[in-house]
Amino acid sequence: MEELFRGIWVIAYRELLRFIQERSRMISSFAMPLLFLIVFGAGFNRVIGNLTPGVDFIKFIYPGIIAMTVLMSSVFSGLSVVWDREFGFLKEVLVAPLSRSGIVLGKAIGSAVISLGQGFVMLALAPILGVTLSLILVVELIPLLIVLSLSLSGLGILVASRMRSQQGFQVVVQLIIFPLIFLSGVFFPVNNVPTWLEVVSKINPLTYGVDAIRQLFLGGDLAATSAATGNGSYLVGVTVFGHTMSILEDVIVVAVLGAVLMLAAVWSFYRQE
Amino acid sequence: MNMIEVDDLLRKFGQITAVDHISFNVNKGEIFGFLGPNGAGKTTTINILCTLLLPTSGRASVKGYDVLKQRSQVRRSIGLVFQDPTLDDYLTAEQNLHFHAYAYGVPQNVREKRIGELLGLVELWDRRKNKVRAYSGGMKRRLELARGLLHHPQVLFLDEPTLGLDPQSRRHIWDYILTLREQEELTIFMTTHYMDEAENCNRIAIIDNGQIVALDTPDKLKDSLGGDVVTLKAEDSQAAALELKERYDLSSEIQNGMVTFSVPNGGTFLPDFMRGFHSRLLSVEVRRPTLDDVFLKLTGHAIRDQEVDSREQMRRMRRWRR
Numbered sequence: 072m073e074e075l076f077r078g079i080w081v082i083a084y085r086e087l088l089r090f091i092q093e094r095s096r097m098i099s100s101f102a103m104p105l106l107f108l109i110v111f112g113a114g115f116n117r118v119i120g121n122l123t124p125g126v127d128f129i130k131f132i133y134p135g136i137i138a139m140t141v142l143m144s145s146v147f148s149g150l151s152v153v154w155d156r157e158f159g160f161l162k163e164v165l166v167a168p169l170s171r172s173g174i175v176l177g178k179a180i181g182s183a184v185i186s187l188g189q190g191f192v193m194l195a196l197a198p199i200l201g202v203t204l205s206l207i208l209v210v211e212l213i214p215l216l217i218v219l220s221l222s223l224s225g226l227g228i229l230v231a232s233r234m235r236s237q238q239g240f241q242v243v244v245q246l247i248i249f250p251l252i253f254l255s256g257v258f259f260p261v262n263n264v265p266t267w268l269e270v271v272s273k274i275n276p277l278t279y280g281v282d283a284i285r286q287l288f289l290g291g292d293l294a295a296t297s298a299a300t301g302n303g304s305y306l307v308g309v310t311v312f313g314h315t316m317s318i319l320e321d322v323i324v325v326a327v328l329g330a331v332l333m334l335a336a337v338w339s340f341y342r343q344e
Numbered sequence: 345m346n347m348i349e350v351d352d353l354l355r356k357f358g359q360i361t362a363v364d365h366i367s368f369n370v371n372k373g374e375i376f377g378f379l380g381p382n383g384a385g386k387t388t389t390i391n392i393l394c395t396l397l398l399p400t401s402g403r404a405s406v407k408g409y410d411v412l413k414q415r416s417q418v419r420r421s422i423g424l425v426f427q428d429p430t431l432d433d434y435l436t437a438e439q440n441l442h443f444h445a446y447a448y449g450v451p452q453n454v455r456e457k458r459i460g461e462l463l464g465l466v467e468l469w470d471r472r473k474n475k476v477r478a479y480s481g482g483m484k485r486r487l488e489l490a491r492g493l494l495h496h497p498q499v500l501f502l503d504e505p506t507l508g509l510d511p512q513s514r515r516h517i518w519d520y521i522l523t524l525r526e527q528e529e530l531t532i533f534m535t536t537h538y539m540d541e542a543e544n545c546n547r548i549a550i551i552d553n554g555q556i557v558a559l560d561t562p563d564k565l566k567d568s569l570g571g572d573v574v575t576l577k578a579e580d581s582q583a584a585a586l587e588l589k590e591r592y593d594l595s596s597e598i599q600n601g602m603v604t605f606s607v608p609n610g611g612t613f614l615p616d617f618m619r620g621f622h623s624r625l626l627s628v629e630v631r632r633p634t635l636d637d638v639f640l641k642l643t644g645h646a647i648r649d650q651e652v653d654s655r656e657q658m659r660r661m662r663r664w665r666r
Contacts (some may be wrong), residue, residue, distance in 0.1 A: 158433060168419040
């Protein structure tokens with residue numbers, strides 16, 4: 072037990088230490104979501120107009136972009152595992168009296184802290200985009216982003232446990248992550264697209280992560296609007312077999328996914344002896 | 345007490361047998377060396393002993409702890425310096441050592457003192473705030489040595505500790521290793537393919553193709569070839585040869601006025617011979633057979649394939665410089 076906890080904090084500590092040393096990583100995980108926000112947001116906003124009164128396209132994708140920032144940052148945290156293997160440091164870690172589960176969890180927790188921080192930096196854009204933030208929203212956002220980040224870190228570590236080169240890792244992760252992100256409803260409401268796309272999106276677990284965050288941002292307003300006008304409710308709350316997911320149910324989906332990925336990552340690490 | 349016990353250890357990688365049913369013990373306080381060419385199974389053995397690799401069959405223990413069943417106790421008892429660097433280049437020397445201390449749960453009250461002591465010993469105290477990537481190959485190896493000892497291990501594993509280093513750095517590293525052994529009462533298990541380095545060991549196992557072909561002290565291994573080679577020149581060579589025959593029953597050869605013969609222990613033999621010799625000696629030369637000679641005799645081939653080795657060395661140098 073002691074080796075589990077020591078493993079967690081030692082590895083998380085180092086993850087943070089390394090992040091501070093390496094400023095390029097800070098910038099790189101913002102670049103992509105920010106680009107999408109600008110291109111899609113500014114580019115399409117005028118054409119698309121309001122999806123429902125009070126919610127324009129930028130406001131619609133903004134929560135998704137925050138989710139995307141956290142996703143990217145989390146998955147790419149696995150890169151440090153590959154890096155450590157390439158440069159030998161992983162051997163120092165593996166030969167220390169630390170439990171393998173502790174190492175994996177520590178990595179994921181370190182990455183969750185970093186990703187949470189990056190998600191929060193994206194919040195700084197809210198005033199510019201005309202999104203109002205309340206303290207309660209920000210507080211509620213924290214556990215959502217942490218669960219999302221831990222789950223996706225699991226994915227990153229799982230892929231990393233099998234990869235020998237950084238290039239290989241990046242290629243594989245990009246092949247996995249981009250379809251997942253594009254089909255997760257960051258850029259469109261999954262309840263209002265052609266059926267095939269709807270099915271694919273609803274199978275994608277990330278959809279529920281994005282939806283949870285979007286419900287947090289837009290849920291209150293939309294409930295009021297739809298009560299008044301009778302439309303707009305399709306924008307949030309993924310409907311599965313006629314059931315509309317609540318934030319809690321969304322989070323459970325992501326958490327289950329995370330648990331599976333994390334177990335697989337630990338198992339994969341054990342397998343390496 | 346045996347600090348390391350290896351019994352009928354076998355490790356296969358697919359069809360290839362890297363370690364082929366080897367058995368040996370290492371005594372407490374001993375420097376035990378594995379001498380052999382690249383690919384002989386030295387690193388595989390170390391990896392099994394330090395719990396990084398599972399054996400195919402056989403058993404091994406370190407400080408009485410089984411490397412399969414008591415991994416965590418084994419890990420606490422050992423320090424390691426691998427042949428490839430395992431430092432975090434982006435952190436400073438001090439940060440690397442701190443990480444290690446946390447990972448091994450070194451108590452806070454001894455941590456700083458121990459780090460200071462070891463950095464002083466390997467002469468890196470002044471550079472402790474520098475990022476490791478700015479270090480030379482020799483400095484990195486010294487830092488790894490300090491790190492390997494930070495948690496007071498009883499057994500230190502050195503896998504080719506001076507590979508790819510210049511002669512001066514190599515001598516340095518050895519000075520530290522020998523000093524440390526005195527101070528810390530360490531048992532050292534090392535691998536090498538440098539003959540001169542193997543001379544520092546108390547006992548050597550010569551390993552080739554995964555098998556131990558000989559195991560003894562360096563002196564005894566060399567004695568097994570028939571002792572020292574002595575060449576002497578006297579004013580009267582015939583008389584010298586005659587006296588060797590009469591007093592010691594040693595047959596010698598005279599070539600160009602030089603008398604050459606083999607004797608089990610030339611160093612102690614010569615003073616005795618010189619005291620009793622009536623004529624004047626002009627010169628004496630004693631040559632010890634080298635471990636190269638031993639290896640060649642036991643395996644039928646020289647220890648290193650020169651071409652492969654130099655390429656391998658280049659690769660290592662690059663890794664250390666990076």
